Amino acid sequence: MSANSRNSARVVLESSDISRALTRIAHEILENNKGSKDLVLLGIPSRGVPLAKRIAQKISEFEKVVIPVGSLDITMYRDDLRLRPPRALAPTEIPEGGIDHKVVILVDDVLFSGRTIRAALDALNVIGRPSMVQVAVLIDRGHRELPIKADYVGKNIPTSLIETVQVTLADFDDASENVTLFGGEG
Amino acid sequence: MKILLKNGSIKGEKVLDILIENDKIIKIGAPNTIKDTEAEIVDLTGLIVLPGLVDLHTHLREPGREDAETISTGSAAAAKGGYTAVHAMANTLPVADTAGVVEQVWNLGKSVGLVDVYPVGAVTIGLLGENLAELSAMADSKARVRIFSDDGNCVSDPVLMRRALEYVKAFNGVIAQHAQEPRLTQNAQMNESTLSGQLGLTGWPAVAEEAIVARDVLLTEHVQSKLHVCHASTAGTVEILRWAKDKKVNVTAEVTPHHLFLSQIHCESYDAKFKVNPPLRRVEDVTELRNALAQGIIDVVATDHAPHPREDKEGEWNSAAFGMTGLETALAVVATAMIDTKLMTWSDVARVMSEKPAEIGQLTEHGRPIAENEIANLCIIDPNTSWKVDAKDTHSLSTNNPFDGMTLKSKVVHTIFRGKFSMKSGQVQK
Amino acid sequence: MKKHLVSANDLTKDDAVLVLDTAKELAAISDGLVKKLPTLRGRTVVNLFFEDSTRTRISFEAASKRLSADVINFSAKGSSVSKGESLKDTAQTLQSMGADAVVIRHGSSGAPHLLATRNWINAVVINAGDGTHEHPTQALLDAYTIRKHLRNNTGDLSGLRVAIVGDILHSRVARSNAILLKTLGATPIMVAPPTLLPVGIKDWSGEYSYNLDEVLPEVDAVMMLRVQQERMNDAYFPTAREYARNFGLNIRRQKTMQKHALVLHPGPMNRGMEITAEVADSANSVVIEQVANGVSVRMAVLYLLLGGTNNETGDKN
Numbered sequence: 001m002s003a004n005s006r007n008s009a010r011v012v013l014e015s016s017d018i019s020r021a022l023t024r025i026a027h028e029i030l031e032n033n034k035g036s037k038d039l040v041l042l043g044i045p046s047r048g049v050p051l052a053k054r055i056a057q058k059i060s061e062f063e064k065v066v067i068p069v070g071s072l073d074i075t076m077y078r079d080d081l082r083l084r085p086p087r088a089l090a091p092t093e094i095p096e097g098g099i100d101h102k103v104v105i106l107v108d109d110v111l112f113s114g115r116t117i118r119a120a121l122d123a124l125n126v127i128g129r130p131s132m133v134q135v136a137v138l139i140d141r142g143h144r145e146l147p148i149k150a151d152y153v154g155k156n157i158p159t160s161l162i163e164t165v166q167v168t169l170a171d172f173d174d175a176s177e178n179v180t181l182f183g184g185e186g
Numbered sequence: 187m188k189i190l191l192k193n194g195s196i197k198g199e200k201v202l203d204i205l206i207e208n209d210k211i212i213k214i215g216a217p218n219t220i221k222d223t224e225a226e227i228v229d230l231t232g233l234i235v236l237p238g239l240v241d242l243h244t245h246l247r248e249p250g251r252e253d254a255e256t257i258s259t260g261s262a263a264a265a266k267g268g269y270t271a272v273h274a275m276a277n278t279l280p281v282a283d284t285a286g287v288v289e290q291v292w293n294l295g296k297s298v299g300l301v302d303v304y305p306v307g308a309v310t311i312g313l314l315g316e317n318l319a320e321l322s323a324m325a326d327s328k329a330r331v332r333i334f335s336d337d338g339n340c341v342s343d344p345v346l347m348r349r350a351l352e353y354v355k356a357f358n359g360v361i362a363q364h365a366q367e368p369r370l371t372q373n374a375q376m377n378e379s380t381l382s383g384q385l386g387l388t389g390w391p392a393v394a395e396e397a398i399v400a401r402d403v404l405l406t407e408h409v410q411s412k413l414h415v416c417h418a419s420t421a422g423t424v425e426i427l428r429w430a431k432d433k434k435v436n437v438t439a440e441v442t443p444h445h446l447f448l449s450q451i452h453c454e455s456y457d458a459k460f461k462v463n464p465p466l467r468r469v470e471d472v473t474e475l476r477n478a479l480a481q482g483i484i485d486v487v488a489t490d491h492a493p494h495p496r497e498d499k500e501g502e503w504n505s506a507a508f509g510m511t512g513l514e515t516a517l518a519v520v521a522t523a524m525i526d527t528k529l530m531t532w533s534d535v536a537r538v539m540s541e542k543p544a545e546i547g548q549l550t551e552h553g554r555p556i557a558e559n560e561i562a563n564l565c566i567i568d569p570n571t572s573w574k575v576d577a578k579d580t581h582s583l584s585t586n587n588p589f590d591g592m593t594l595k596s597k598v599v600h601t602i603f604r605g606k607f608s609m610k611s612g613q614v615q616k
Numbered sequence: 617m618k619k620h621l622v623s624a625n626d627l628t629k630d631d632a633v634l635v636l637d638t639a640k641e642l643a644a645i646s647d648g649l650v651k652k653l654p655t656l657r658g659r660t661v662v663n664l665f666f667e668d669s670t671r672t673r674i675s676f677e678a679a680s681k682r683l684s685a686d687v688i689n690f691s692a693k694g695s696s697v698s699k700g701e702s703l704k705d706t707a708q709t710l711q712s713m714g715a716d717a718v719v720i721r722h723g724s725s726g727a728p729h730l731l732a733t734r735n736w737i738n739a740v741v742i743n744a745g746d747g748t749h750e751h752p753t754q755a756l757l758d759a760y761t762i763r764k765h766l767r768n769n770t771g772d773l774s775g776l777r778v779a780i781v782g783d784i785l786h787s788r789v790a791r792s793n794a795i796l797l798k799t800l801g802a803t804p805i806m807v808a809p810p811t812l813l814p815v816g817i818k819d820w821s822g823e824y825s826y827n828l829d830e831v832l833p834e835v836d837a838v839m840m841l842r843v844q845q846e847r848m849n850d851a852y853f854p855t856a857r858e859y860a861r862n863f864g865l866n867i868r869r870q871k872t873m874q875k876h877a878l879v880l881h882p883g884p885m886n887r888g889m890e891i892t893a894e895v896a897d898s899a900n901s902v903v904i905e906q907v908a909n910g911v912s913v914r915m916a917v918l919y920l921l922l923g924g925t926n927n928e929t930g931d932k933n
Contacts, residue, residue: 073641076655076683076919086924088634089641126650375725380816386725386749386791389815455733456726501702502724504747 012157013179015170018138021154022051025136026058028152033103036063038131040099042072044108044120045090050172051138052107068095072106072127077119092123099128105151109167111137114148139179141165157181187226189602193217194230194566196556198532204235206562209605214558230566233599236536238270238563239517240543240552242333242362242440243416243488245509246272246303248294249287250279255493255583257291260513261300262581262616263491265608267513268565268598271544271552272301275337276308283308283319285327292329300608300616304547307331309350309361313339318350325357332548335362337416338463338508340398342368347402351411360438360546362414365398365423366464375503377450377465385453387503390465392420399423403430403437414546415439417490419464421474428483438546440488441475443512443519444588448472452588458499458506459577459588462492479538480529486543489516493584511587515575517567519589521596525569532569540565551604566600573597581614617920620732620741624752624795632799633772636760638916639909640769646682646912655923656685662715664706665744666692666722671883672744672754675907676719679914685922688713703727707736715739717922725749740921748786754882755792757913759800761902762837764909765878774801779831781807781863782841782890783852784824785814789882790841794822807831808863811852828863829872837878840865840890856889866892870900878902 013021030036036059043052049071056069070093075081106120117135124133136152141159159165163183170177191204203220205213213220241264247255257274264272274291276282282291288305295303307324311317313336324331334354341347341363350361371394376382378389399415403426406413418424418439430437444462449469452460460466478484492509499506512519520539524530530538544553551561577590601609608615617634618626627635645653661680663673673689680687692706703722710718717740720728725747732741745751763773778797784790784806797804804822806813817824825831832838843859853859865879879891879901887893896903 076645076653076923081655081923082925084925086920089638091641092645122654126652378815380814380819383785383814383816383820384791386747386788388748391815456729497702500704502722502727502730504724 008183010181011178012181013155015177018154018177018179021138022054023058025152025154026055026062029055029105029134029136030059030062032134032151036065036067038102039067039105040095040097040102040130041067041069041105041107043069044106044116045071045073047109047167047169047172048107050169051109055107055136068097070095072120072123074116074119074123077122079115079119094127099124099130101129101131103132103134104130105134105136107136109138110165111135111140111150111153112143114144114146117148118146138167139165187605188222188224189605190220190222190225190227191235191566192227192229192231194233194235196235197536198234198569204556206602206605209561211556211558211560211562214556228600232568232570234532234567234569235556236268236532236565236567237540237553237556238565238601238603239268239539240547240549241269241272241489241491241513241516242414242486242543242547243337243490244272244274244513245277245490245492246274246291247493248278249290253495253583257294257303258298259581259583260491260493261295261298261303262614263511263513265300265601265603265614266581266598267515268517268567268601269301269513270563270565270601270603270608271304271547271549272513273304273306273333273547276306276335277313277338281308281312282306283311283313285320285323288324288329288331289327300614301603302549302552304549305329305331306337306362307334309334309336309341310346315339315341315343315346318346318353321350321353321359322357325359332357332359333362333414333546334359335364335416337362337364340364340366340368342398344401344405348405348409351406351413352409355409355411358548360412360414362416363398363402364416365395365402367394367397370394370397374465375461376453377467379450379468381450381453385456387453392422392467392471395420395464396422396426400426403435406437407433407435411436413437417442417445417464417488418475418478418484419445419467419471421471424474424478424483427478431483438485438542439483440486441479441484442490443487443516443523444510445475446472446479446487446523447519448588456503458501458503459510459586459590461503461506461508462510462588463508476523476527476529480524480534485538486546487516487520487538488543489513493582494586495584499586509586511580511582511584513582514580515587515589515594517565517598518573518594518596521567521569522594526595562602562605564602565598566602567596568599569596571595571597619921621752621917621921622728622732622741622743623750624755624792624799626752627796627799629772629799629801632756632759632796635756635913635916635920636763637770638920639760639912642915642919643909643912652682652684654684655919656680656683659685659716659922660688660714661685661717661719661918661922662688662690662710662713662739663744664690664692664710664718664720666720666727667745669721669745671907672721675910676744676914678911679918682911683915683918685918688715703730704734704736707731710739711737717742717918719744721745723747742917742921745788747788749788750792751788752792752796753910753914753917754789755796756917757906757910758793758839758880758882759796760909760913761880761906762878765902766836766876772800773797776802776836777805777834778802779805779807779828779835779838780841781828781838781865783812783843783847784808784817784841785812786844786847787841793839794820798822805831805835809853809859812847829869832869833872833874835877836874837880838865838873839880839882841882842884842886843890860889864890864892865895867894867898870895870898873900880906883907
């Protein structure tokens with residue numbers, strides 16, 4: 001990131017905003033699915049994983065049940081592998097009980113082109129057959145390149161293509177928590 | 187036909203003019219003291235004049251491997267490198283182990299006429315190390331063979347070596363031994379060292395050379411004959427030679443330009459152009475060989491010019507052929523290794539590349555003083571140039587020159603063979 | 617990471633750990649229901665084997681296929697390559713067939729190096745064993761196996777001592793392991809009769825010994841190398857019995873080892889020669905597991921060398 005784009009950084013969500021957004025998503029998930037039965041939350045590395053854990057935590061608090069939560073690395077299913085240097089893999093951890101006949105909620109930090117979710121659907125496909133797949137994201141910044149939409153959105157942030165959205169999580173990045181928009185016209 | 191060479195520095199010393207008529211030097215004098223209106227005048231200002239170079243160890247491949255080299259192409263490469271005489275090794279097909287073959291090589295050399303080609307005769311029939319070849323017949327032939335060698339195949343049988351050393355005394359011959367204990371070098375690929383272990387290439391221990399040199403020196407002393415050690419490559423061999431010379435054993439030795447310049451580190455590339463027999467050794471050996479040459483422990487530089495077709499050199503190391511070409515680069519390599527480092531003078535170069543090799547080969551018309559009434563065999567060098575070797579720019583049929591891409595000091599400019607330019611301003615005169 | 621994997625020296629510590637970490641994730645996926653990943657779909661991997669080695673070939677073949685690469689097995693033994701057709705001709709043939717990676721096994725040390733450096737071919741070159749030089753993926757799978765058991769499947773191998781026992785002189789496995797163990801912070805200890813140690817062994821990184829009994833109690837793992845019967849005929853040692861007596865791993869010797877110490881063998885084993893059946897089948901033996909780990913490690917290497925756009929590896933984010 002250039003010094004110039006740093007200059008035009010703008011915080012769009014504070015830590016408390018993030019927490020409220022996740023609480024709302026947790027409620028919406030329960031509402032939509034009429035309770036917590038058969039729910040499995042899978043975070044997409046890297047920041048989708050702590051977000052999934054937080055949402056699961058909140059659901060557990062509301063419902064007094066343990067929600068299975070895991071992670072799903074989609075690196076090997078990406079369609080842009082050859083456009084970039086190979087990356088290190090992150091763990092895939094499927095909770096005990098698997099995903100067959102479950103409602104899988106994929107959790108990621110930012111929804112952008114939709115290609116990550118597409119890869120995640122491929123990855124899921126070889127692991128099992130959920131009864132339903134839903135998508136929860138903290139930020140939807142638009143610019144979809146595939147027919148994919150989020151079922152739960154923390155905040156919609158209209159962006160231009162030259163801007164970048166950075167999510168910083170206290171428990172993951174060991175830094176003060178916020179969502180920042182970099183670049184653009186400032 | 188006359189040639190007047192003006193202002194050349196004789197062996198890097200006095201600047202003189204030299205007048206050549208037919209095949210002889212007829213007059214030598216201070217600059218501008220010789221006047222001759224008929225002579226072709228060639229200005230040698232800034233250049234060095236040495237007696238024509240003499241190679242004791244050349245593989246011309248003909249007869250048999252004319253795809254790698256012929257006497258014609260090898261002669262051209264020799265002329266380009268400043269040589270006026272070469273000794274053609276016996277490992278041809280058929281082997282030069284009879285008077286017939288050596289005379290054929292001799293005649294082919296004459297008909298090409300760019301250098302004198304002196305055949306080396308095989309010590310044993312077919313180089314097989316079993317029965318002595320007809321050494322006397324070769325000595326008495328038109329080719330007048332005096333040096334005998336099974337080069338590449340060491341005469342490892344001590345009894346056979348003893349007999350050969352004794353037998354050649356009758357006609358003042360010399361046995362040139364390629365010192366390699368065969369059992370210690372089975373499937374050997376490079377100098378045995380930490381590096382060979384790491385590269386996974388079968389080691390070629392220095393002792394495999396030194397054990398044979400030591401044995402042969404002792405045999406030579408015992409039977410009072412003459413031994414010539416081919417391409418000495420280790421510090422241990424130098425040590426044995428020093429001891430032998432102290433004891434006045436009649437032994438001479440040669441070193442190749444590549445062993446004076448390159449070390450085993452090049453094997454790291456697995457590029458088979460660095461595969462040679464004996465193998466490239468440690469840096470310490472290179473240093474010791476240079477000192478030994480400067481001190482006269484090693485007598486001469488011999489090229490071991492060993493051309494190979496490309497397919498024998500571009501594959502895997504294990505299956506590639508041993509050997510390097512060297513006639514065209516020898517003088518520059520020696521100048522870079524020995525003169526640039528102040529270890530030797532041009533007069534020393536004349537000794538190790540012309541006078542002493544001629545003496546070992548018992549040649550009467552090469553390696554002579556640059557003086558009136560001598561045959562005009564001369565090598566003229568520009569000592570103030572440096573050039574980048576291009577292996578493809580060669581008169582040899584083969585391109586396996588390990589110095590490819592390296593920058594060398596000094597270059598042969600003209601070669602005069604028996605009073606005529608065999609190479610002039612870099613152009614071989616065919 | 618470098619473009620090719622010809623020598624264990626091509627790997628920095630970070631590279632090596634990345635390979636092991638990637639292998640760990642791939643193993644986790646493969647252990648489950650997923651037998652095939654789409655990662656290398658449309659890429660062609662050629663197994664170019666100038667020497668027979670069914671084990672190594674099928675390991676690479678399985679790894680390639682699990683990543684959905686197209687696999688072409690080019691067994692050069694008995695084909696025109698055995699004599700006449702050169703390595704260069706073969707390389708150019710593969711180039712025109714559109715090979716993206718060439719996994720090469722060759723009897724001559726340095727053959728993969730030539731393939732990687734001579735501009736005969738653009739493909740990624742992976743050394744599957746060359747002469748008596750190197751076998752880097754074997755060293756990676758050994759390191760993976762050791763790390764899994766003794767370092768909780770993470771990080772490097774610092775502080776571990778690993779004995780490599782047997783025909784070090786002719787072993788490509790020993791060479792690659794000596795390098796990689798050192799890279800990962802472990803200490804390799806070469807153990808063999810003096811005739812089977814290379815001349816410059818004292819200059820190698822690590823240690824060496826002529827006495828297996830002295831070394832065993834203090835190592836964390838011992839790697840037994842296959843000893844070829846024909847070495848006996850070349851006078852490297854007097855008899856197979858004497859070799860087994862001094863350098864064979866039997867139960868009595870294994871009992872002198874630490875509780876956690878592993879027994880590895882690259883296979884195929886000479887049971888009764890360098891290792892007894894009891895030891896090979898004992899609880900601390902990880903010989904069978906090495907085979908499975910081989911596939912994961914080779915998948916990791918193929919993914920890291922072939923999965924991306926260029927020679928660099930590592931997430932820049």
